[in-house]
Amino acid sequence: MNIGFYPGCSLKGTSSEYAQSTIALAKAFDIHFTEIEDWNCCGATAAHSLNGELAAALPARILALAEKQGLNEIVVPCAACYNRLSVAQHEWNEDPALKSRLSEILGMPLNKKCEILNAMQFIEKYIADKITEKVVNPFDHQVVCYYGCLLVRPHGILQFDRLEDPQSMDELMRQIGAKTLDWGFKTECCGAGLSVSRTDTVAKLSGRIVQDAEDRGAEAIIVACPMCQSNLDMRRSHIDSYLGKKTKIPVLYITQAIGLAVGVSKEELGLKKLFVTPAL
């Protein structure tokens, strides 16, 4: 089994605990990834905001490299990278002229349709049926699962989960013993790429998310996106000044939560890297 892995830039820096916990969780189920060699940035918000063709070309190089390295599927835990790679792949598959132009720029073919799996899709495909028997520390807490934008939209292209009320993360959390709560912000936006340039807007949007989670009595917010995680966690001091009170709810990656339940150590899951320390 040769499963490719595309960490992306955030998972090498500010969100390294997401890469760490994904790799550690896979390892607990005897799965080892092959990282795409010499991968580049997917272009994120910046590329599609300023240059549509660049926004397709950067993912094209990544998927062409995966193809060259014999990888038929790649795990992309970062929701933003997952979104950009999936959307760009869809664009060139729909537009043969774009596809040949991208191949020409890269000097590499773009033939195979490499399958792109987000964190939940990877877990569902390779781990989910073995989780229950492996749980040693049931995650006995009330949680809200926060999906944000990039995992579920645009639905026409991604075709992942339900659009307004997704369930995949909730189901995985229930499988490890958590009680998942209904709440109003599952797929609302955290402010995403405005984190540095409009911190005030991000504090407001993320503040409302944190507020609703606490109001519902959740003990943790579970996420699968490094942008969501850093806006809700690293920006907590800004959120607290916007809300005018101190909020305490931690923000964990789904891979950290499942990792804890199946007995992976806190160190391996990078729990110390979270700004709001989970008292779980």
Next chain:
Amino acid sequence: MVILSLTINDIFEKINMEKKGYISEIRLNTHVNVNRCYQCGKCSAGCAVSEEMDYTPSRVMRMLQTNDTENYRKILSSESIWLCVSCQNCLTRCPMEIDIPQLMDFLREKAIQEKTVNKKSKNILSFHRAFLDSVKYTGRLYEIGLVADYKTRTFDIFQDMDVAPKMFAKGKLPIIPEVIKDKKQMDAIFKNTKQ
């Protein structure tokens, strides 16, 4: 045949563009037909940032429908097009499936070309540019470099002075940038993708 007829249509649209104004130009570049919007307002209701915008998404659509160059200029110099975070809620909930996020991408590119970037939004553009420059030089995002570059562009030297030390202490900010091997291919990508 469908492909062929589309191409012929596109050629006609191009010829008639000046006569027909910017609505055709938008349609040719984004496949968005602004005239399909019937102003239900769902986009503005679901928009994450509409309360911050000078023109809400449905208002942008209405102004574009007038095919009036003065309205177009207002949109191209608006804050709205830069505040849009591409959360895609508008497209998701639009009963006519109008791809407003793609339209916003087009309007941003156009605003740069026409040099009408909204003054209050220049730091958003600076961030995007600093981001892409980092990717251009190293192939990957170098976060310390990004923030330093952003600060020199905006003179906003205090940005993130409060969170950076904690990020560093928690091992979230690698000091040495990761540089990809095939720099040549990266250069080719940046050189050959048009904006």
